[in-house]
Structures are given as C-alpha cells and as structure tokens.
Amino acid sequence: MDIIKELKRDGMLLKKIPKKEQTIELCKAAIRQNPLALQFVSRKCLDSKMCLAAVKKNGQAFRYVPGQLVTKRMCELAVEAVPELLNNVPENFKTSMICINAIKKDVNTLSFVSQEKRYELFDDNTEIDLIEKIVAHNLKWLVYMPNRPDVKALCINYMEEDFSIAQYMPEQVKISEDILSYQKSKGKLQFTHKYYDSEEKKFNVKIKVVCGHHKSIFDDKKIIEESYCVQEKFEDFDKFYAFLDGNLFDAELRSFDFRGIDLRNYNIEGAIINSEILQSQGLYDGTYFATIKKTLGTDEIMGNNEIMIPDEFCYPKPIDDDEHERFDINHIPFFYISDIHLTHRVCNKFEDKATKEEIRSYIKFLARSMVRSIGTRPFNSYLLIAGDTSSIFEFTVIFYNELIQWWNPNQIVVVSGNHELWDPYVEMEDNVEIYRKFFAKLGIVFLQNDLMCVEDRKKCEILSEAEILKTSKEELRNKVQCSSVIILGGIGFSGLNKKFNASNIRYGKSFDELSREAAWKKDIQEANCFNTIYTKVLECLGKNRVIVLTHVKKGDWNTEIHNPHWIYLNGHNHQNFYEISDRRTIYADNQIGYRAKNIGLKYFYCDNDYDIFAYYQDGVHEITKEQYIDFNRGKLVSMSFKREDGTIYMLKRDSMYLFLIYCQYSKRSRGKSLYLMNGGKLGRLRRNRLEDLSYYYDNLEKYAENVNQLLYRYVGGQQKLSEFIKHLGGSGKIHGCIVDVERPNELEGFSYCHLFVNPIDGKVTPYFAYDVKSRIVYKDLKTLLQAHDSCKLMANNYLRIEKEAANNLPIVQYSGQMEEWENEDAMYDEGSYLYKISRIIKSLQYCTEKNIVRLWNEELLNYDFVNRIKQSNQIDEIVDDRLMIDEKSV
Structure with a gap:
C-alpha cells in the first residue's frame, strides 16, 4: 500500500520497481498519475486497454506503446494531441484522415508520410488554404497537389516570382494548356521532337521546359541546366500547327497522309513530309536529290573489293543493360567506326527521289542508331571515327550536330578520309582548316597530323605537326608522362601503296587537278609527312600506349614493323580485318563501306593508367615523395602517404617496381632502417640496411x-x-x-x-x-x-x-x-x-x-x-x- 501511495504521488517511480515485482495494480496507479510511466511497465502487465488509457491522458505516451498493442483509436488520439507523433504511427494505421489531421495542425508532418501515400492525400476537396500553407513550407511538395484550376493559378504565381518552381509541379499540371501557354509566352519551351504517330493517330510534341541554370558544385565554370520534359498530343493537324506557331521545321510527318489538307496554305519549310505527297500536290522539287546522285562519284575500285559486314550482324555491347560497370574507372572504353559513307547510304536508301528534309532526318537517324547499337554507354568512353564519314560536307554537318546530342563531344575523336577532301572542293590545306573550325565549334577533337594527350585523365592537349617536330624527345616525354590517353591521328595517305593511291583514287582538288604521276608523287609526300611525325613519336613514346588513328592502313605510309605496345586503327580499304597478338594490335574491322545496311560501333578497352617511370633505366633511383604519390596515382592505386622524413628509393627491373624508404620509423627507433613501402604503409624487412638496396634489386626479377x-x-x-x-x-x-x-x-x-x-x-x-x-x-x-x-x-x-x-x-x-x-x-x-x-x-x-x-x-x-x-x-x-x-x- 505504501508503494501505491508513492506511485500516486509520482508515477515515474515505477522505474525503480523491478519488472518481475510489478503488478497490474501498481502499473495502473503509476499511469493514472503520469501516463509517461508507460515506458517502465513490465510487458507481462501491459495490455491495449492500459495503453489506451495512457494515450487518452497524454498523447506523448504513445511513444511507449509496443507495436503489437497499437490500435487505430490510439493513433487518432495521439496525433490529435501531438501531430509529430504521426512519425510513430505504423504504416497500416496511417489513414488519410489521420495524416490530414496532423498536417492541418503542423504541415511539417507531411515529411512523415511515405511518398506513395502523399499522392493520395490531396484531392478536389482539399482546401486551397491548406495547399498554400504546405507549398509555402516546402516548395518541392507542390508535386503532390491535385490538378485543379486554383492550383494551376498558384503555380503561375510562383513561376512569376521564380520560374525554377516549375520543375516541382504535378505531372498533370505540367501538361495542362494553361501552364504550357504561360510558359510559351515566357519563351521557356523548346520543342525537341515533333512528329505524327500513325499507331495512335496523333500529332506529338516533345517539349523541354528550361527552368533555370546553376553552377556545378564540382566545377564553378560549368553551368548545369535545370529542365524537365513533357509531351503534348493533338488529334487535329491545325491545333498541332497552331501550338507550334507555324514552325514545322524538323517535324517528322512522313506517316501522315495529309488527306484533305492543302499544304500550300501552311509553312512547311523544314518539315519532313513524304516526297510522294509533296509530288501529288505539286510541291516536290527533285533537283537536290538529283545533284547528290550526279556528284556521288562512287569509288568502284574500293567498292568491288569490299569485305562487307553482314546485314544481320549484331554489334557487341560493352556492358549489360542494367548498367553494371558503367562507372568503372580502371578501364577506358574506345568505340570505333570508319567509312560510314553517308552519301552512299542516302542514295541506297531513297534510290529515286527524296526531299532535303527526308535526307536530313535519315542522317540524324543513322547517328542515333550508331550510338544505340552499344546499349548503355560506359562512363568516360571515347568514340573514334577513322574518316570517310561523308563526301558531302553538308551531310557531315547534320551527322555530327546530331551525334553530340548523344555523346560528349570532347570525347569524340575524328580524322578525315579521302572522301572528306572532296567537299568543300578546295585545296587540301583549306579543306582541313574548314573541318578544324567546324569541329572546334562543336567541341569535337579533330586530328590531322596531330597528337592528342589527355593529361591526368581530364586535361586534353593537342600538339600540332609543327609542335611535334620542334619539341625535343625529353620535352615530349615530359608532356605525356601523366597521360592515359594518347592518340596520333591523320589521314595517313597511301603513297607507299603501288596499286591503290592518289593516281587512281580521288583525294580532292589538290590531287584531282594533277596528272596521275604528279598525284601519286604528292601522295608520297603526304605519306612521308605523316610517317615523319609517326617516327618522331615512336622514338619518344615507344613504351607508352599510343593509339594510331588513321584513315589509311599503316602499310600505305610506313612499312616498318608495328610497335607491339601501340594500337593501330584504320579504315579506307573496306577490307574488314583485326589482329590482336604479341606482335601487333590492329582494329580495322568496322569499316561500314558502301553497301552494308548496318551501322554500329565496335569497341576495345585500354587500362586507364600511366607510368611516370616508364623511361627510367633499370636500376636503383632516389625519388621524391611527390614522384611516389604521382606514380601510384598513375597506376590507379588509392593511398595516403603523409610521412615527411626519409629517403625513398625506386627499384626498377624489367618493368617491375619495388619502393623502399630509408628512415627512422618513429622517435623511439634507435636509428634509420630500410622499410618496404606498401602504398601508404611501411613493412618490416629482415635485410634493412642501406647497403641492402643492391640485394633487393638483384633479386627483384626472381621474386x-x-x-x-x-x-x-x-x-x-x-x-x-x-x-x-x-x-x-x-x-x-x-x-x-x-x-x-x-x-x-x-x-x-x-x-x-x-x-x-x-x-x-x-x-x-x-x-x-x-x-x-x-x-x-x-x-x-x-x-x-x-x-x-x-x-x-x-x-x-x-x-x-x-x-x-x-x-x-x-x-x-x-x-x-x-x-x-x-x-x-x-x-x-x-x-x-x-x-x-x-x-x-x-x-x-x-x-x-x-x-x-x-x-x-x-x-x-x-x-x-x-x-x-x-x-x-x-x-x-x-x-x-x-x-x-x-x-x-x-
């Protein structure tokens, strides 16, 4: 009885009573005095009735109700008293009523509701005052609000103050006519794809809404666009036309029959409409396609010797579709292709007639198809294109402008082929300069007798022919010692090929206007020019991994043996071939040619490492701490080395490395000793005197x-x-x-x-x-x-x-x-x-x-x-x- 009296004065004293000595009577007395004593009640005495009584008196007691004893009524009482207790309500009891009641008292409690549930809470009956209160508290919660006129008006009001709010609007609100009309009036819409879907029988407009821009947290010079995409559909052509403000440029409408529609009443400039329909309405002018056919000038010598890629060929994918290893930084994927010959593809596709718009659409389709052939694109992958993309410059412009929508232009590396020299039909030096300016504008790397080096996996530097030749061997090595990607690129030329050279293969104006003998002589000069650069790079960087990207195979401009450390990639002869051996590595097996229907990318991997000591002679070398750290960074070895004292020795023998440090290990050490360097840690050695360096060097190869x-x-x-x-x-x-x-x-x-x-x-x-x-x-x-x-x-x-x-x-x-x-x-x-x-x-x-x-x-x-x-x-x-x-x- 004394205990009960004490508990009636202070229910929290129940804490001092051992649970095995507690009785139901004691527990009830404690809870009646202070419902929070529920937390100390023995499980054997506890039931739902006792818990409900505690929660009725003090909602905070709900925190201590065991899950199996919770009831819906307890949840309602608890949240009514303390809205934040919604976070303690089991999911099966979080009814819409309980959640809304909590949110009305404290809008922050919406954060305690699962995202799926949030979409169910708000409907046409939700007061606009509550909606405004919720959105004012957290703008991102706008996405859970219902599609109602007053909510749309609220969204427009917010967009007038800060347009970036648009990205948080509900999906149905985003595509509403009111919102899109307002955004269009503000110039915020970009129509990315306009087309007719013959299966749905609807006109579709894919729209990108640009909300704003912000600086990258990783690079303050890089601006990141904030945007989202929506799609609008129309059953009526006139409504579709009006929504686009009469701009049908790039609209894909070939599958629409335009029955009963007089196209002369519309602005169809740039629209992709079936040439048959245009012809039936007297709007087709076939001169553009006829000019392409006339100037094709197919190289029959090459065409007759093609080793074609089979039409059913399935291009290999470098990673699984679930994106496994997409972000693997240990290896660099290099995708490659050559001899796409867009002009031939266009003529093969359309044969008799085609509009300029149909051709543009087809070229863009080829660019997309090429990228899609690989499925998921691995992180940091390069695309190498070994020439003969097109003999018409206009086609090249269309193709690469589309390609950079799907691939980082800074990681596209292109060399010209002999077909690029056909158009623009100017002297070769002027032609190359036109291509340089075009690719520079897009951000694509273009190489013509140039050396590309990617330093420390991020900074790209291009060395021109003149810079390569005037730079000393030591300077050139120093420039590339931290480069994991090195590409030497150019046409290469075919002067050493006695059968197929500029005397019987077109190389543009600089060659076409010469006699056959003079053309071959100039071909030899250009081949010697590239070979001089190649030889210089080979002498300097023979131990590095260099990709030699040329249009013409090596044997046509250099007859020496291949460097087994290098990778050679070419096109031109349409003789698909590859070899991977101890003697040489050649990838010339994705030359699309004139007649193949497939267009896709093949690939190979290279290690993403580099070796700053590659050109050191075998022996024992004293190096700095910075060199040791740089070496490990180049080898993709993660480590932290903070020791300031000691002398570091690099032992190199037949490309094998051992690093030792001569130092006093700690202040308690009696003197200096040799230690093995295991990344940032040190390892003990039985032979640890300075004179033992020669012992480790002598035994390194055997070990x-x-x-x-x-x-x-x-x-x-x-x-x-x-x-x-x-x-x-x-x-x-x-x-x-x-x-x-x-x-x-x-x-x-x-x-x-x-x-x-x-x-x-x-x-x-x-x-x-x-x-x-x-x-x-x-x-x-x-x-x-x-x-x-x-x-x-x-x-x-x-x-x-x-x-x-x-x-x-x-x-x-x-x-x-x-x-x-x-x-x-x-x-x-x-x-x-x-x-x-x-x-x-x-x-x-x-x-x-x-x-x-x-x-x-x-x-x-x-x-x-x-x-x-x-x-x-x-x-x-x-x-x-x-x-x-x-x-x-x-």
Missing part, C-alpha cells in the same frame, strides 16, 4: 616471377568462382582473398555480400558485412543469396541452375566453421582475421596486376618453398602478420 607462379594456382580457383558469380548475374570482382557477390549500386559503388577464399585451405566462407569489424557468415552461397534482397535475381538463377543442371554448379568446399553451429544457417561473427589475410594476398596481387612488389617474404626466393606450396595448392606459409605494420602507427 616477382615466383609470386606470379604462386598466385597463378590460387587465383585460378578464385577465377572459377568469379565466373560463376558473373554467370548468376553478380559482380565477381576479385580483390585480395575476396570475391564480391552482388553488383554494387550506382550510389554506393560497393558490395556487401562476399565470398572469402581462404589461402590456407582453399575453403570458402560466404558472408555479409557492412564494415570490417563484424559479419554474418552463411553456411553456403545459396543461403547467402536467399537471405538478401540485393541478391534476389542471383538466387533465382541459382535455383534454376540447381534444378535444371546440377552438374554446372561449381564444387565448393565451405569453411568448417559452420559445423560447430549445428542447424543454424547463419551466425554473427566478429574479428578482422579475414581481412588481415586478404590484405596480404592483395599486396601480392599488386605484383601480378600492377607490376609493383608491395610485400616481401624472403621465403619466396626459395624455389623449393614455392614448388611445395604450388603442389599443395596452399599458400599459408606466406601469410605472416609480422610482415605488416599496423597502419595506425604509421
């Missing part, structure tokens, strides 16, 4: 060879797992001992589900982890996949393979750790032992992947030791924690 031999077996097992994961639709990325399972999403960029392949026994541990401190370990891959939504597709594929073809499942030995857990499918696990081993293996993998030795174990110089590990397929003896220094102490 690297043994590491490669050793990891070959281990990585082979990982690789099989990786391929199976990819087959299921997963990532399969290998790093250290770990194979990533699910593909990373675009925002976070990494996986949470992994397979750990133990180097000691080869057994696999499937696990899920957010960090390196703990993980959930699963008994097998199947269980891991079924436990996580991010692996749902993979799990379904696994079950299908398991059912249809069990023999295709890899034989995997799982960690014996699960045997101790009896029937548990998964178990929480702590410790970082997995990652310690993995870090060591990853350090060894730098040797095989980056040519950098980042871990040194003296035992790996012993052939018997290496052979024994190889034969047993175990590498446990190289996993030695003593080789690592805790990075916290660095």
Whole structure:
C-alpha cells in the first residue's frame, strides 16, 4: 500500500520497481498519475486497454506503446494531441484522415508520410488554404497537389516570382494548356521532337521546359541546366500547327497522309513530309536529290573489293543493360567506326527521289542508331571515327550536330578520309582548316597530323605537326608522362601503296587537278609527312600506349614493323580485318563501306593508367615523395602517404617496381632502417640496411616471377568462382582473398555480400558485412543469396541452375566453421582475421596486376618453398602478420 501511495504521488517511480515485482495494480496507479510511466511497465502487465488509457491522458505516451498493442483509436488520439507523433504511427494505421489531421495542425508532418501515400492525400476537396500553407513550407511538395484550376493559378504565381518552381509541379499540371501557354509566352519551351504517330493517330510534341541554370558544385565554370520534359498530343493537324506557331521545321510527318489538307496554305519549310505527297500536290522539287546522285562519284575500285559486314550482324555491347560497370574507372572504353559513307547510304536508301528534309532526318537517324547499337554507354568512353564519314560536307554537318546530342563531344575523336577532301572542293590545306573550325565549334577533337594527350585523365592537349617536330624527345616525354590517353591521328595517305593511291583514287582538288604521276608523287609526300611525325613519336613514346588513328592502313605510309605496345586503327580499304597478338594490335574491322545496311560501333578497352617511370633505366633511383604519390596515382592505386622524413628509393627491373624508404620509423627507433613501402604503409624487412638496396634489386626479377607462379594456382580457383558469380548475374570482382557477390549500386559503388577464399585451405566462407569489424557468415552461397534482397535475381538463377543442371554448379568446399553451429544457417561473427589475410594476398596481387612488389617474404626466393606450396595448392606459409605494420602507427 505504501508503494501505491508513492506511485500516486509520482508515477515515474515505477522505474525503480523491478519488472518481475510489478503488478497490474501498481502499473495502473503509476499511469493514472503520469501516463509517461508507460515506458517502465513490465510487458507481462501491459495490455491495449492500459495503453489506451495512457494515450487518452497524454498523447506523448504513445511513444511507449509496443507495436503489437497499437490500435487505430490510439493513433487518432495521439496525433490529435501531438501531430509529430504521426512519425510513430505504423504504416497500416496511417489513414488519410489521420495524416490530414496532423498536417492541418503542423504541415511539417507531411515529411512523415511515405511518398506513395502523399499522392493520395490531396484531392478536389482539399482546401486551397491548406495547399498554400504546405507549398509555402516546402516548395518541392507542390508535386503532390491535385490538378485543379486554383492550383494551376498558384503555380503561375510562383513561376512569376521564380520560374525554377516549375520543375516541382504535378505531372498533370505540367501538361495542362494553361501552364504550357504561360510558359510559351515566357519563351521557356523548346520543342525537341515533333512528329505524327500513325499507331495512335496523333500529332506529338516533345517539349523541354528550361527552368533555370546553376553552377556545378564540382566545377564553378560549368553551368548545369535545370529542365524537365513533357509531351503534348493533338488529334487535329491545325491545333498541332497552331501550338507550334507555324514552325514545322524538323517535324517528322512522313506517316501522315495529309488527306484533305492543302499544304500550300501552311509553312512547311523544314518539315519532313513524304516526297510522294509533296509530288501529288505539286510541291516536290527533285533537283537536290538529283545533284547528290550526279556528284556521288562512287569509288568502284574500293567498292568491288569490299569485305562487307553482314546485314544481320549484331554489334557487341560493352556492358549489360542494367548498367553494371558503367562507372568503372580502371578501364577506358574506345568505340570505333570508319567509312560510314553517308552519301552512299542516302542514295541506297531513297534510290529515286527524296526531299532535303527526308535526307536530313535519315542522317540524324543513322547517328542515333550508331550510338544505340552499344546499349548503355560506359562512363568516360571515347568514340573514334577513322574518316570517310561523308563526301558531302553538308551531310557531315547534320551527322555530327546530331551525334553530340548523344555523346560528349570532347570525347569524340575524328580524322578525315579521302572522301572528306572532296567537299568543300578546295585545296587540301583549306579543306582541313574548314573541318578544324567546324569541329572546334562543336567541341569535337579533330586530328590531322596531330597528337592528342589527355593529361591526368581530364586535361586534353593537342600538339600540332609543327609542335611535334620542334619539341625535343625529353620535352615530349615530359608532356605525356601523366597521360592515359594518347592518340596520333591523320589521314595517313597511301603513297607507299603501288596499286591503290592518289593516281587512281580521288583525294580532292589538290590531287584531282594533277596528272596521275604528279598525284601519286604528292601522295608520297603526304605519306612521308605523316610517317615523319609517326617516327618522331615512336622514338619518344615507344613504351607508352599510343593509339594510331588513321584513315589509311599503316602499310600505305610506313612499312616498318608495328610497335607491339601501340594500337593501330584504320579504315579506307573496306577490307574488314583485326589482329590482336604479341606482335601487333590492329582494329580495322568496322569499316561500314558502301553497301552494308548496318551501322554500329565496335569497341576495345585500354587500362586507364600511366607510368611516370616508364623511361627510367633499370636500376636503383632516389625519388621524391611527390614522384611516389604521382606514380601510384598513375597506376590507379588509392593511398595516403603523409610521412615527411626519409629517403625513398625506386627499384626498377624489367618493368617491375619495388619502393623502399630509408628512415627512422618513429622517435623511439634507435636509428634509420630500410622499410618496404606498401602504398601508404611501411613493412618490416629482415635485410634493412642501406647497403641492402643492391640485394633487393638483384633479386627483384626472381621474386616477382615466383609470386606470379604462386598466385597463378590460387587465383585460378578464385577465377572459377568469379565466373560463376558473373554467370548468376553478380559482380565477381576479385580483390585480395575476396570475391564480391552482388553488383554494387550506382550510389554506393560497393558490395556487401562476399565470398572469402581462404589461402590456407582453399575453403570458402560466404558472408555479409557492412564494415570490417563484424559479419554474418552463411553456411553456403545459396543461403547467402536467399537471405538478401540485393541478391534476389542471383538466387533465382541459382535455383534454376540447381534444378535444371546440377552438374554446372561449381564444387565448393565451405569453411568448417559452420559445423560447430549445428542447424543454424547463419551466425554473427566478429574479428578482422579475414581481412588481415586478404590484405596480404592483395599486396601480392599488386605484383601480378600492377607490376609493383608491395610485400616481401624472403621465403619466396626459395624455389623449393614455392614448388611445395604450388603442389599443395596452399599458400599459408606466406601469410605472416609480422610482415605488416599496423597502419595506425604509421
């Protein structure tokens, strides 16, 4: 009774009563005095009635009601008393009435409602005052408002003050006549696509509404446009025409029959209308197409020798349609094409007649089709076009103006072909200058005897012919030492080809007006000119990876052997061919030619790295801290190195690197010693005197060879797992001992589900982890996949393979750790032992992947030791924690 008296004075004293000693009577007394005492009530005494009583007296008590005891009435009472408690209401009780009541009292509570639910809350019965109050609180909430005249008027009022508000309007409001008319009057509409849909039997206008502009947070010089797109549809041609203010330029209307419509009453300039319809109305003038046919001048010599791309050819796609690896920065995709011959394509397409507008539309279609052939375009990819795009300059203008709508112009690299020299029909130097100015205006890189270098993966510099020839070898190397993309480009010319050269192939005015002998002689001069540049670059940058982009094949302007480090890409002869070997790499296999119907892009990948020490002689070199950091940046190695003291030595032997530092490790160290540099960390060495530098240099080649031999077996097992994961639709990325399972999403960029392949026994541990401190370990891959939504597709594929073809499942030995857990499918696990081993293996993998030795174990110089590990397929003896220094102490 004394306890009850105390609780009647202060219900919060219930906190001091152990839950096992609480009674229903005590709990009720406490709650009657202070409903917030509900938080201390023992679960055995609690029921819905007690909770409801508490909430009736004080809505804040709702915070302490267990989920299974919550009722709709409690939710209503709680939100009525404290609107912000809407955030505590379970989703199944968040009725429209409860939400609206909360919002009326506090508009900020709308943030506690799911986005899907927000669209259901507001309708024709919602007071405009409440709508105005909500929008004033958060302009972005305008999108949830109903499509009503007063809401449209509200939107117009907001746009008059700040037009950027337009992007937050509801979708139905965006396409309403009132809004579009207002926006058009303000000049904010851009008609991006005007066309007739024969299936819908409607005229369509795709509209871009430009809301404003802002500076990029990454580059204050870059202006980003704020816009959105809508589509308006019309059943009547006159309404369509009126909406466009009589501007039908680029309107695709070929599928509309214009029955009963006299086109002479309309402005049809630039409209794409079927030539048959125009002819029937006496509006077709065939002189434009006739001129194209007359001036075609098809090169029959080339045409008769074409190796055509099959009409049914399916162009390969570099990445999956789900955009996996779209943002992979380790590799650069280079797409390529040549000999598109737009003039021939146009004549093949239309044959008898075509309007200027039909031809323009078709050329733009070809540009779009070419880009669409690759599906999803990978990040930072380049497009290389090796000449003969068109022999009519006007077609070139149309094609490239359309192309830059779909591809970053700064990453399009073009060289002319002999057909480009036909038009404009001026001297070659003037022709090239016209193309230079045209491409410069679009932002496209145009090369004619030029060298393109992309420094530090962002700054593009073009060295002209004169600059290349006057620059010393050392200066040229210094200019490109931080370049991962180097392209030498030009027509190349065919002076060394005795059969096909300027004596019988057209090269424009500068050649056409000469005798055959003089034309060939000039061809030889131009070929020698490009070869001189090529030879200079080869002498300077022979160890770099250079792409030689020419219209004409190398043998027509240089007969020396190919540089095996370089990539050669050409067109011209329509003899589709490629070779990838130790001797040379040639891509000349996407020459579209005169007659092929397909137009698409092929591709190859190059590593996105560079080597600032590529031209250093083998030996021991003292380098600076900045050089060490620059080298790792070039090799795409993420690291942080802050040590200011010490002398850094770079050991180079046969393109293999080892970095050592001679320093006093800490203030407690007795003196200076040699340490191995493992990125930003230091590793202990048994031989750590300065004079031991020669020992490491002498053994570097042998050590690297043994590491490669050793990891070959281990990585082979990982690789099989990786391929199976990819087959299921997963990532399969290998790093250290770990194979990533699910593909990373675009925002976070990494996986949470992994397979750990133990180097000691080869057994696999499937696990899920957010960090390196703990993980959930699963008994097998199947269980891991079924436990996580991010692996749902993979799990379904696994079950299908398991059912249809069990023999295709890899034989995997799982960690014996699960045997101790009896029937548990998964178990929480702590410790970082997995990652310690993995870090060591990853350090060894730098040797095989980056040519950098980042871990040194003296035992790996012993052939018997290496052979024994190889034969047993175990590498446990190289996993030695003593080789690592805790990075916290660095």
